[in-house]
Amino acid sequence: MNLSFDDIFKVGIGPSSSHTVGPMKAAFIFLKEIRKKRKLKKIKTVKCDLYGSLALTGKGHGTDKAVLLGLSGYKPSSIASNEIDTILKNIKDKKKIDCKSFKIEFDFNQKSDIKFHRRVSLPFHPNAMAIAAFDKDNNEIYRQTYYSVGGGFIINEDQIDHEATDLLKPKKLKYRFSSAKELLDLCKKNKITISQLMFKNECSLYKKDIAYQNILSIWNVMDECVLNGLHSEGILPGGLKVKRRAPSIFKNLTKNMEKNLSDNLSVLDWVNLYALAVNEENAAGGKVVTAPTNGAAGIIPAVLKYYLNFYPRASEQGIVDFLLTAAAIAILYKENASISGAEVGCQGEVGVACSMAAGALTAVMGGSLSQVTNAAEIAMEHNLGLTCDPIGGLVQIPCIERNAMGAIKAINATRIALQGDGSHFVSLDKVIKTMKQTGKDMKKQYKETSRGGLAVNLPEC
Ligand code: SF4
Secondary structure (H helix, E strand, O other), rough: OOHHHHHHHHEEOOOOOOHHHHHHHHHHHHEEEEOOOOOOOOOEOOOOEEHHHHHHOOHHHHHHHHHHHHHOOOOOOOOHHHHHHHHHHHHHHHOOEEEEHHHHEEOOOOOOOOOOOOOOOOOOEEEEEEEEOOOOOOEEEEEEEEEEEEEEEEEHHHHHHOOOOOOOOOOOOOOOOHHHHHHHHHHHOOOOOOHHHHHHHHHOOOOOOHHHHHHHHHHHHHHHHHHHHOOOOEOOOOOOOOOOOOHHHHHHHHHHHHHHHHHHEEEEEEEEHHHHHHHHEEEEEEEEEOOOOOOOHHHHHHHHHHHHOOOOOOOOHHHHHHHHHHHHHHHHHHHHHHOOOHHOOHHHHHHHHHHHHHHHHHHOOOHHHHHHHHHHHHHHHOOOOOEEHHHHHOOOOOHHHHHHHHHHHHHHHHHHHHHHOOOOOOOHHHHHHHHHHHHOOOOHHEEEOOOOOOOHHHHOO
16 A cells, blocks of 8 residues: 555546546646656647547546646646636637646647547556657657546556556555555554554654644635535536536525524535535536545535534544545555546445545544444445446536435444444455446446446436
């Protein structure tokens, strides 16, 4: 295990971690690799080929735009959402990419230099893209194939046979674990909780106060995203004409606060609202935190907001513990299964987020180690087989509501686990293995291709 907190929770732009954040990072890394070879100044033009799921749902997920932004020298974590339209318009009008951070400018015709190979999939992973740069005589300067393997993680062709992830150097982490059993054994042996173990790992990378602030800053972006979603009205982009619902629900809930709070289940309305707000922001291309993906980005913030607003003993330390525990659970899925909808369907996105949130909420509500893994297991057990079939290739239907359902399911999994003594029939490791196997058995149509399920049974507009 070479993953830490910031591999799981990354600030990026919507609507998809694998189809937007990953390709944008790949395009940026491509330029960095050419810079290392000292050949940047030779670039006259760049061409990009998208394969498999990136080609099939890339238009709806904004993959082409993400590639252009990456080639313009922007990273998902640092681009301001309000800059995007101007950058893309300039490229379209001038047929050139002005990449200021790399001090280069090169030709790029959006119509012909980016190709969607909808019938071709590369063997290693369904989310594949190749980028090539050419000089003025059309000689190839550099070519690389990248795979966007979920949650914004990128590997290139040369890394397939290695353990390298996300083009990162191995990290010196204090504790290494590759299964839930190993994680629990480490916690028991050292008499620490999962969040304490994860925090010690963070302190292997950063000073203690910086590690703490990093985690809180991720929460701040999540919280800001909820807030933006609550106040942004209008129609989501992409052609489905989906109306943003969070602002009107928010108005209704706050207007009728007393009446609503007399309804014992009104808490569900608030949890639903938080999740809808984040995923509407994501669908609109706003700033979100991958948790563990963009499509499933609403579940963790919604359950954390539930903890903060409805759990009487909530605290700032609780936010940190929640996120660290959630990250540990995500690492188990990333290491042993997948967090890519294109690889294992939505069980790898919404299912994993639900499992993360259930385990994390259980931890901050005082659950034991075995209750935490029990909750994470329950949450995944009832997401097994969940397919990915976004209508029109857009991360809107069923994705937005699915986050609300995932958040509620996570809270329920916590409540079931906290009513028990932690003993459970199916272990977290077993359910992770089952999720992977179920994903393998799932037909291609249900893995982010928009060729099955809701995507074919409803008209696009
Ligand atoms: S259906 Fe699930 S996996 Fe597919 S795009 Fe939507 S959120 Fe992601």
